Amino acid sequence: MRPLTDNLPKPLVRLRGKALVDHVLDRLADAGVETAIVNVHYHADKLEAHLAGRDIPRIEVSDERQALLDTGGGVKKALPRLGTDAFYVHNSDSVWLEAPRANLERMAAAWNADKMDALLLLAPVATSIGYHGPGDFALAPDGLIERRAERKVVPFVFAGVSIIHPRLFFGSPKGAFSLNLLWDSAIEQGRLYGLRQDGIWMHVGMPSALGEAEAVLEHGL
Secondary structure, three states: OOOOOOOOOHHHOEEOOEEHHHHHHHHHHHOOOOEEEEEEOOOHHHHHHHHOOOOOOEEEEEEOOOOOOHHHHHHHHHHHHHOOOOEEEEOOOEEEEOOOOOHHHHHHHHOOOOOOOEEEEEEEHHHOEOOOOOOOEEEOOOOEEEEOOOOOOOOEEEEEEEEEOHHHHOOOOOOOOOHHHHHHHHHHOOOEEEEEOOOEEEEOOOHHHHHHHHHHHHHOO
16 A cells, blocks of 8 residues: 555555544444454554544554564454454455445344354455455355365455454464464364355555545445
């Protein structure tokens, strides 16, 4: 996202006049989330100062200034604050044009702790904006997902949001590691599920993608 992030953490990059992190936190608040734990690392002081102005949801900061812990290690560090029930994990740059029924609400309705260790929101590659890759996962009719094999193309890309049960982290490494490590284990055990996203998902990993996302959010397709 450089040069926009030369002196600014990515969550504070603005989309339609609002920081990416506020788009996420507003969505979580609408879903009934009362407390959100936000990882800070790069330009952490700026992000903390911005978050201090929010009341809903209540913000707790997980400080990774000393060592960036990657997606899995960062969530694991926050586990003592998260309790024993499943919780949302939401990337700060996950942006979409919402359908009539909110996707976080759909995920909560689809969640089944008896058979799932994690539920991923999956966007159709064919209708995504700003994404040009081969996809991440295939989705079976029963909701189980499989990873894309090498040199293959699959119809869904991870949309940056999941529901995770704390047991997914049993036996996980110390320090920095990716959630992909745990997802692969859950796939082997038949406990990683996906939900097709409703609406239009937008990949905003580059400054050039922000303009396209702005246009879609403002005017639709």
